[in-house]
Amino acid sequence: MTDVPAPQLRISDQNRESALSALGEHMTAGRIDIDEYGERSARITAAKTRGELGEIFADLPAPHPRYEDSPPPVAAPEPAAAPAPSGPGNWSPPQRFLAAFVPLLFIVTIALIATGVVHGTLILVPIGLAVFGRSMWGHGGPRRHDRHLRDRERRRALRDSYRRELGR
Structure with a gap:
């Protein structure tokens, strides 16, 4: 078992989320495969104490789960990200x-293609603008929070x- 502060203390959902995030980084780095990730993540979601989480990460280097009363690892400060716009009232010019122009461009492009005035590949212009706008301003808004809540319920x-399987 790793050197975990107060291994008998119970953990919170936030600790489990931190552990799942760290485990995902290990899978991304290729230290564990998808099957081992599934096994370890199931153990993380069933863990009750810091010691149980420590055992899951005993053979892995950092990152490890963080606990509320332990200071976060020291890292270079990251620039503050601008908050995602929450609705049309907070959108930049x-x-x-783009929100007004792209749908109109789609309609005009489809009409021109249907009448045979232009070639069908012109549809790539409004699609490209839509992709550009999405990449510039992201997904923001309440849907991201809803996905987070669904993921938490799934975990x-x-x-x-x-835990029920362990009890049998």
Whole structure:
């Protein structure tokens, strides 16, 4: 087992999320494969104490899960990201322009293609503008939060089913 502060202390959902995030980084780095990730993530969702989480990461280098009362690892400060716009009222002028212009461009392009005035590949112009706008301003808004809540519920269900299996 690794040197975990107060291994008998119970962990929170935030600790589990930190552990799942760290485990994902290990999978991305190629230290573990997808099957081992699935096995370890199930153990993380079922873990109750810091010691149990420490055992899961005993053979892996940093990153490890963080705990509320332990200081986060020292790293270079990252620049603060601008908050994602939450709705049309907070959009910048370029965002408003694209939001109004791209749908009109789609309609005009489809009409020109249908009448045979231009070639069908012209449809790539409004598609390109839509992709550009999405890449510049991201996905923002309430849908991201909803996905986070669904993922949390899925992890809790997985944890509970794993605990039931252990009880049998």
